[in-house]
Amino acid sequence: MLTAAPHLHVRRPSPTTAEFTVSTYPRNPTPALRLLLIAVGVLRLVLALGAALLLYAEYWTQFFTLASYQQSNLWLLPAAQHEFLLYHTPLGRLAQEIAARTPSWALVPLCIGAIYVAVRRIHVEERLLVLRGLGIQTRSTPGTILLGWFGGGAGAGAGGGPTRFIPTEKIRDVLINEAFWGFGVRYILVVVVEGEEGLVVVFPKLLPRREIVEEVWRGVRGCLFDEGGAGEHHHLQQQRPEKKRRFKDTKRRSGAGDGKKSPASTKENSGEEIRDRS
């Protein structure tokens, strides 16, 4: 209800740049849906805070001894605030009571689970930015809000983050592949990168459906290689046999859009496939 099926949004700020965004955020949210989303957000905030408070109360009940009470370095909060929080607010007292009654082996995992649910992202969004002459950049939202902060704060270009840039000279090909994924077979858009063992899967979390993948594929080919420029395509074809040997685990399916493409391109693709047969 809160999320929608993955849908594509294409942005072309300039003729040599294109950004493909696949997102589960509702495309045109109604006011009611907006309100609902806000309410859910507030609820998640409350959930996170409550869980944190419970954890704090649990921590306190576990470590409360007379001796340790003296050593204030055990306290996470200054003593006054601590007193106030746990003894002078009804919420604090409730939390303290719950913490005292619930065994800690149940409480701690429950709280951690609640916090995880609270910080988890509801909507997933994955982007593919194509810059002709430069390369492509993939980016996907991380699973949680927190990681997004940290990752964003550390800088997207740091390498370990959720973005990845592949320069043009490293890109061997961009193609659509069919692969076993879970209990089924999916169409995936992959980038063949030079010098890498595996393939780079674009939109790895959402795995959008075939129509979206085909549209993105066509857009990427058009933007990156300026499809129709036969020279570059030919160049790619020449490199192919070498490539095949390295990526044996999956079979390329560059002719995925045969039904909709022009007869000429179909023929070309099938020709490739036949030649690729070992």
Place this chain on the structure above:
Amino acid sequence: MAGTGIRQSVVGPYSTLTPATVLPLDHLTTSPRSSRSYLAPEDAFNAASPPCRSGGFDHSSSNNNNMSLLRDTVAAAGSGDVRTSRRRESKFGSRSRSRRRKRNWKKILWVKQSYPDNYTDQTTFLDSLQRNPRLQPYEFWPLVADTTVIVQQVCSVTIFVVCFVGIFTERVSPVAVVGWGSFATFVGWAVWDWWVGQEGEDEVLQRQNSHRSRGAWQPRQDGGSANSTTAPTTPSAASSVTNLGSTERTTSQGNLIAMRSQHGGSVTSLHSNVSHNSRLLDPQDGLRHRPSSPLRRGRATLRLSTIKSASLIYFTILGLSPILKSLTRSTSPDSIWAMSFLLLAINIFFFDYSGGVGVKFPASLSTNAALMASTVLASRLPSTGQVFSLTLFSIEVFGLFPVFRRYARHRSWRYHVTLTVLLTVGAGGGMGLILGEGRDGVWPWKSGLLGVLVGAFIVIVAMGASSWWLIGLQKYKNAMNGPWDQARPIIISRRQWEYD
């Protein structure tokens, strides 16, 4: 095209793949449709005829029996709907006749025939199927006779257990057990040795003129079983054999021929005692005085080595007995009883009941299990003498006695039956004795007699019932053979290049 080829290919090969006895004769003579033993397509669905399973398994009715059985199974399995069976039958009949038939359908693949691929030719379909081709219907009495081997083994195990219990409860002196056991073993060995000697000479004779001894005991069965009720033969036989044993002990190795003639004397005494058994001993009369010294010298050394190894075993057990005595002191008696029961059961189940005479210790698992059981049991006994005697006794019962039994069976059916009766009596009586309330000093003959009766009853019932059951199970036998079976290659000249 190639009419002869077709004929050759379709008919020729199968008629010779299996022995001619396989095919029932009536199939060859009578009309193919009415009484043939093959399965026709409609047979698979024609479950209407009631299965006639009640009949015996004599040769004449087995065909029909099997046919109806197969029909049943196939129909029952064939998608389970008997509803459509009649309809299909009628359809088969009418439709396949009315089909356009320019040429006859042939069971070949290389010609495009004017029939659809799923056409089933009624006359040739499953033509070469044979059901239960090598079926040998069991008969009751031979089967009962065969169970005696099992009875013997079970009885000897029982006797061993009885002896152990007797020793354990100190009702029987271990010296008596091992003494009588060794005595019987020695007697048995002597008899066995004599038999082997005869056999060897027989073979020599046989090699010279004709085959005599191979199937000789086979016709003797009838006579043996017919007059097995005559006199209690064994005491006299035993005495005569004792006679033989004593002569053997006294004579030196040198005058073998003299000893041989002594043998002959003992044999004649046996012969006179065992009234009608002249046919058995006839061949020996001629060759009793035949000198065949190389064979005998070999057997003399064989005897010597046997005595040597026997004494070796004897002293080994004597030396090991103190160790065995304390072997399982730390184990609780319960586990010992359970374990020995298990091991003896293994002995009975894995015993080689079919073994020929040639093998010395055939079923090693069985023998080993029994010896281990006896070791374990012996370790329960308190004194070294008891341990020694039980172990020695077990070797005699489980190691040597089966060899003798096998030979006795090979030798004469009458010996075999006598042995079985004796063993049954011994086991039953022993069980009665150890189960009965034995008062000291009084010979509990009542319980012993009761035990004998009960034991005999159980044995007879078990033999009869198991045979009857096995015969009853035969009707479920449904072996189907046909051209799809892997052929058995007949190879003659392999030995030539392997062993020359």
Place this chain on the structure above:
Amino acid sequence: MPRLTYNIAMVSDFFFPQPGGVESHIYQLATKLVDRGHKVVVITHAYADRKGIRYLTNGIKVYHVPFAIIYRSATFPTVFSFFPVFRNIMIREQIDIVHGHASLSSLCHEALLHGRTMGLRTVFTDHSLFGFADAASILTNKLLKFILSDVDHVICVSHTSKENTVLRAALDPVMVSVIPNAVVSENFRPRKYPPEPPAPNNGFGNATPAVHHLGPNDPVVIVVISRLFYNKGTDLLTASIPRILENHPNTRFIIAGSGPKSIDLEQMIEQNVLQDKVEMLGSVRHEQVRDVMIRGHIYLHPSLTEAFGTVLVEAASCGLYVVCTAVGGIPEVLPGHMTVFAKPEEDDLVVATGKAISALRANKVRTEKFHDQVKAMYSWDNIAKRTERVYKGIMGDIPEADFYGYDVGNTAAWNGESHSGVRSFALIDRLKRYYGCGVWAGKLFCLCAVIDYLLFVFCEWVFPRDRIDIAADWPRKVYHSDDDD
């Protein structure tokens, strides 16, 4: 009227890159079916370097399902764990017919079961013969009965195989078609055959190749190509070779193939000092078989069991005179003028080989004509056409009466019930069929079918159909001029 075409899934554990008879059968059949305008997908398990989805020539798509190999060691989980993936493939490829191959392939059996659960038509091709005696056969037969009690049609490679299968699985014989294997005769040309097929305007008579007579001093070369196993009759071969060579000194043997019995053969060669007369090549690849065959004049096949014997057809296609044991389906394969049959006995094999040698020496056998004759007998085009008829029959595109050979007049009396040919998909009908498989086995099979059905319902709920992408079709071929039968 547009031709009816189907989407067919061939399922078997045996497929390339593994070599073998079933493998090439599936490939050839699939190729020819694609040529006839159908869409064919092959489903097999993953091999070491083959995982995922691949295309072969002609647009045959091969799914190397990785699941089967993960759970290979344990059979029970495989029964159902394959289902979700299988269902996904069936839906995305829009399959109409599941065609399983080889009775020893568990993947095939599972696919047939799941296919029926999903309401697809199923065909099974049996490539082998089984006895009824040993324990392995009993187990396989039970499993086969389970699967085949609900399959729509069965194809056997020979009439003997049909009899065997009908008995093993208790089938209605009209449900079983006999469609043999074939050979690609272009790959098995005789030595002196014109490389290009003669042009049609040449006239038919000119096309016959030159007659090659065997000179009086030329050695007769006997070729044996077989895996050297017991069931291939290597013992017979080992025993016969010295005697054949003794009777006919001017004879050579070429033996290709490997196996546990090769030691016996080598021993025999050494014992009889036949190194200069018997050549052992070891195992040869299937592409090299023709090159080995054309070196000889006689092909000797001492097998003890054989459902069809494709290699005989290949040998005859290469222009070899065939000496074989008359076991299994072999007598149905080749006409008498191409073969000399022997009993599976050493003496008879020696005699038969002797007959063949003297016939060749007398130049009585027109081996140069064999190729064209075999070409006319066995072709994959014909096989594909006949298989297509089976597909049409089970899809109801041929009238039932025509397909099953029933009288149309009788259909009125059937009360609208479906007869054995067109099998109802209703679960209760399937359960009835499974229940008849045996006292205990029937119940177990019913349980399996019910679990399978529940799993299917669960899959429909968890992975709804509309979430599954429909795969793009390879452009179909248009097939003309079919109605010549």
